[in-house]
Amino acid sequence: MGRQGHSGEFRRKVLDLLAAGRSVASVAHDLDISDQTICTWRWQDRIDRGEAAGLSTVEKGELATANKRIRQLETELAIARRAVDLLKEETSPKRRFAALEVIAAEDRPVQVACRVLGLSEAEFYEHRNRKASERGVRHAVLADLISQTHVESRATYGARRVHAELTLGALRTSGGGSWGEATGG
Numbered sequence: 543m544g545r546q547g548h549s550g551e552f553r554r555k556v557l558d559l560l561a562a563g564r565s566v567a568s569v570a571h572d573l574d575i576s577d578q579t580i581c582t583w584r585w586q587d588r589i590d591r592g593e594a595a596g597l598s599t600v601e602k603g604e605l606a607t608a609n610k611r612i613r614q615l616e617t618e619l620a621i622a623r624r625a626v627d628l629l630k631e632e633t634s635p636k637r638r639f640a641a642l643e644v645i646a647a648e649d650r651p652v653q654v655a656c657r658v659l660g661l662s663e664a665e666f667y668e669h670r671n672r673k674a675s676e677r678g679v680r681h682a683v684l685a686d687l688i689s690q691t692h693v694e695s696r697a698t699y700g701a702r703r704v705h706a707e708l709t710l711g712a713l714r715t716s717g718g719g720s721w722g723e724a725t726g727g
Contacts, residue, residue, distance in 0.1 A: 548575075553583050560584060614654075621645060621655045635661070639669045684708075 559569050560580070570577045588594040597605065628641035638659045645655045656663050674682075691704045699707070 556580060557583060557587050617651060618654050618658060621650055622658045624648070624650070625655070625659055639666065642666055643670070 556569060556573065556575075560566065566577050566580050566584075570580055585594065585596075586599060589596040590598045590600075624645055625641055628637075628644055638661055642652070642655055642659055642661060646652050652666065653663060656666055687708060688704055691707050692699055695703070
């Protein structure tokens with residue numbers, strides 16, 4: 543097949559010079575390419591003409607294309623398997639976006655993962671860049687307060703007591719207020 547820098551036309555002219563009776567060494571010296579390169583081109587030409595055994599240039603191209611497609615399919619299969627592991631039986635868009643985040647963090651192609659999960663890339667990037675909702679922020683603050691209350695009780699408070707602490711405002715937050723004050727409610 544030859545180096546990428548030399549066109550097929552150039553290789554053909556080199557082979558024509560050899561067929562005209564010039565030696566490999568003289569052609570290599572005149573054109574500033576290696577002897578081995580010329581010998582490789584000559585050998586590949588013999589294979590292409592059916593004079594020697596081996597893969598022809600066309601067959602090598604087809605093999606390279608097939609190998610590339612195999613790598614693509616293996617990537618898609620790996621993503622599909624990972625998506626199945628992450629999603630199990632849940633298929634809500636929120637879970638698919640979360641699974642896609644994990645897959646993207648594993649340096650797998652987002653475009654392929656979107657196709658496998660049935661999402662568009664635009665939806666994924668829009669979801670990724672979306673600001674948190676007020677409800678989501680309140681939920682995160684509440685989760686932190688619940689965790690803090692549980693830790694401050696040395697893990698002795700259960701759900702009812704934590705709820706009572708938050709509802710009655712007995713919890714001492716950094717601002718000294720209650721759950722309602724901490725969440726803006």
